[in-house]
Amino acid sequence: MSILTVSDLRAYYITRAFGIEREVRAVDDVSLSVARNEIYGLAGESSCGKSTLIKTIAAATRPPLRLMSGSVTFDFAGHRIDMHAATSSDIAAIRWRHLSYIMQGSMSVLNPVRRVRHAFIDFAHRHIARPMPEFLDIVRAHLRRLHLALEVLEAYPHELSGGMRQRVTIALATVCRPDFIIADEPTTALDVVVQKDVLAMIRDIQQEIGSSLLFVTHDLAVHANLCDRLGVMYAGRLVEEGPTADLLRSPRHPYTAHLVTSLPRIGDATPRPSLSGAPPNLADPPSGCRFHPRCPLAMDICRREVPTMQTTGTAHRVACFAAQ
Amino acid sequence: MARVLRDLLRSNREFGIGIALLAVVVAMAAASALSPYPPNDTYVVPPDIPLSWAYPLGTTSRGQDVFWLLTFAIRNSLAFGVLVALLSRCLSLLIGLTAGYAGGMVDRALMAINDTFIVIPLFPILVLFYFVMRDRMSWVLLALVMAGLGWAYDARLIRSVALGLRTREFTETAIFSGMTARQILLQEHLPYVLPIVFSTTMNNINWSIGLEVTLSVLGFTDINTPTIGVMIYWANQHTALVAGIWWWIAFPVVLVVMTFIGLFLLAVSMNEYIDPRSRLSRFDA
Numbered sequence: 001m002s003i004l005t006v007s008d009l010r011a012y013y014i015t016r017a018f019g020i021e022r023e024v025r026a027v028d029d030v031s032l033s034v035a036r037n038e039i040y041g042l043a044g045e046s047s048c049g050k051s052t053l054i055k056t057i058a059a060a061t062r063p064p065l066r067l068m069s070g071s072v073t074f075d076f077a078g079h080r081i082d083m084h085a086a087t088s089s090d091i092a093a094i095r096w097r098h099l100s101y102i103m104q105g106s107m108s109v110l111n112p113v114r115r116v117r118h119a120f121i122d123f124a125h126r127h128i129a130r131p132m133p134e135f136l137d138i139v140r141a142h143l144r145r146l147h148l149a150l151e152v153l154e155a156y157p158h159e160l161s162g163g164m165r166q167r168v169t170i171a172l173a174t175v176c177r178p179d180f181i182i183a184d185e186p187t188t189a190l191d192v193v194v195q196k197d198v199l200a201m202i203r204d205i206q207q208e209i210g211s212s213l214l215f216v217t218h219d220l221a222v223h224a225n226l227c228d229r230l231g232v233m234y235a236g237r238l239v240e241e242g243p244t245a246d247l248l249r250s251p252r253h254p255y256t257a258h259l260v261t262s263l264p265r266i267g268d269a270t271p272r273p274s275l276s277g278a279p280p281n282l283a284d285p286p287s288g289c290r291f292h293p294r295c296p297l298a299m300d301i302c303r304r305e306v307p308t309m310q311t312t313g314t315a316h317r318v319a320c321f322a323a324q
Numbered sequence: 325m326a327r328v329l330r331d332l333l334r335s336n337r338e339f340g341i342g343i344a345l346l347a348v349v350v351a352m353a354a355a356s357a358l359s360p361y362p363p364n365d366t367y368v369v370p371p372d373i374p375l376s377w378a379y380p381l382g383t384t385s386r387g388q389d390v391f392w393l394l395t396f397a398i399r400n401s402l403a404f405g406v407l408v409a410l411l412s413r414c415l416s417l418l419i420g421l422t423a424g425y426a427g428g429m430v431d432r433a434l435m436a437i438n439d440t441f442i443v444i445p446l447f448p449i450l451v452l453f454y455f456v457m458r459d460r461m462s463w464v465l466l467a468l469v470m471a472g473l474g475w476a477y478d479a480r481l482i483r484s485v486a487l488g489l490r491t492r493e494f495t496e497t498a499i500f501s502g503m504t505a506r507q508i509l510l511q512e513h514l515p516y517v518l519p520i521v522f523s524t525t526m527n528n529i530n531w532s533i534g535l536e537v538t539l540s541v542l543g544f545t546d547i548n549t550p551t552i553g554v555m556i557y558w559a560n561q562h563t564a565l566v567a568g569i570w571w572w573i574a575f576p577v578v579l580v581v582m583t584f585i586g587l588f589l590l591a592v593s594m595n596e597y598i599d600p601r602s603r604l605s606r607f608d609a
Contacts, residue, residue, distance in 0.1 A: 060500055092502040101500050103493045111494045113515045119494075122511055123501040 041227030342589030424486020
């Protein structure tokens with residue numbers, strides 16, 4: 001039973017200036033689904049469309065980003081909502097309460113001139129319709145559950161360390177006990193020790209609430225630690241998807257294979273070859289498979305046709321002619 | 325509040341000096357309530373008496389006690405400055421925050437109006453306004469006109485900050501959490517720009533008092549309401565400097581300079597207090 005279903009999603013950045021129209025195909029034909037109580041990881045290098053994809057999923061699209069086709073459907077315990085067909089009041093009703101979003105660069109999610117308490121009141125109070133003292137009790141109980149000192153409520157964001165700020169942000173996003181949490185690179189700016197704590201905190205809260213998590217980062221090590229399933233994006237397309245352990249152990253797509261072999265291993269000093277070339281310009285992507293100019297296995301068909309996601313094995317999907 | 329004041333006084337010398345200067349000015353303004361003479365009565369005391377025990381700041385050629393006249397003048401000038409500043413602040417906050425947050429066409433339209441106001445030469449307009457209004461000219465009317473002309477610089481300043489705030493994560497999170505544009509502007513962006521506004525408010529009071537003095541000295545305002553400028557205007561009319569009645573001009577000038585310096589120092593030091601980041605670097609939490 002999936003809580004999130006994304007089908008054939010296309011979201012482009014369209015800019016028009018001085019008569020020149022540019023179309024950046026940041027998300028192209030992405031389909032995926034996330035089950036209840038599952039942690040779904042989304043991997044890929046910078047500018048491959050990860051953030052655009054989750055913005056579109058959260059219906060936080062603002063011009064120049066535009067939804068071209070496809071749909072995003074959430075199913076919150078029988079309450080189905082199509083994010084791009086629903087009215088804005090419907091979407092406002094589910095946000096934070098059912099669907100919450102830890103933004104990228106969440107170090108600055110908190111307003112530097114407002115105390116942390118006000119961030120909770122401003123962002124979450126409307127979604128927990130309780131009188132203020134009772135609401136603050138809920139917040140305090142939540143912070144205590146996350147082992148955060150209650151003093152943070154009276155602090156300004158700049159008085160907190162990076163790790164603390166990140167934890168506060170996560171507490172803020174989970175205080176309404178949402179069914180679905182989107183986290184966009186929440187650990188990227190942190191060192192590994194703090195990262196470990198924050199990841200443990202995310203997992204704990206996810207298990208306690210029983211919510212699903214869509215976790216985005218370029219760091220495969222984090223994915224390996226946290227995620228049940230992993231999707232790999234390249235140049236705006238989902239190229240491979242599967243259970244994390246299975247995908248990391250036996251990647252089928254040459255891009256994923258390269259990602260995995262590039263990971264350092266303790267005791268292994270062999271040099272890691274880098275892929276030739278650079279990620280394509282999404283305003284003018286290559287024909288056929290977008291990976292073919294860099295792919296060691298590229299065949300004739302790769303230049304002409306776009307590979308579709310094919311299921312191989314039980315839950316493993318891959319978009320590659322060579323792997324099928 | 326008392327603790328904040330004590331900390332400010334202890335750690336910030338500018339604040340102390342500013343407060344002391346303004347305290348003198350405000351005390352003068354408040355003393356107008358105790359004046360034995362109504363402000364517009366003339367020949368209530370012997371004219372042209374230099375500084376003495378009976379008349380500590382001397383008397384004017386029109387038979388007014390300089391000290392008591394000065395209390396009315398500074399009261400009116402201060403009230404004028406504060407009124408102009410408050411009204412123009414409301415305008416510049418509203419327009420600056422809206423333009424910065426909305427962006428696009430709204431921003432362009434508002435900034436077109438804004439830039440028009442910036443390039444309009446104010447002084448000729450105010451003089452023209454006086455010649456149109458003549459006898460109907462009053463203190464409140466002038467304040468309204470000055471407020472209507474004095475918001476543009478700060479609106480542009482606020483807009484530039486708001487433009488940056490719009491793309492910050494906390495704004496996006498606020499939108500995501502379902503806050504309305506009005507709530508975002510009032511609860512998230514307003515506190516952010518307030519220190520800037522506070523400092524420009526002081527400067528705006530200075531600007532409006534300065535301009536009012538200029539207009540009054542030249543006689544382009546309601547010369548029957550005593551303000552600092554009007555006092556100097558009457559002194560000039562009676563050629564006070566030539567006649568050697570220097571105290572008629574010197575004391576209003578000294579008092580208005582004290583006001584300017586006091587407000588400026590207060591603006592500088594309050595700015596540091598209102599911004600929590602610079603506050604904490606100065607006081608140890």
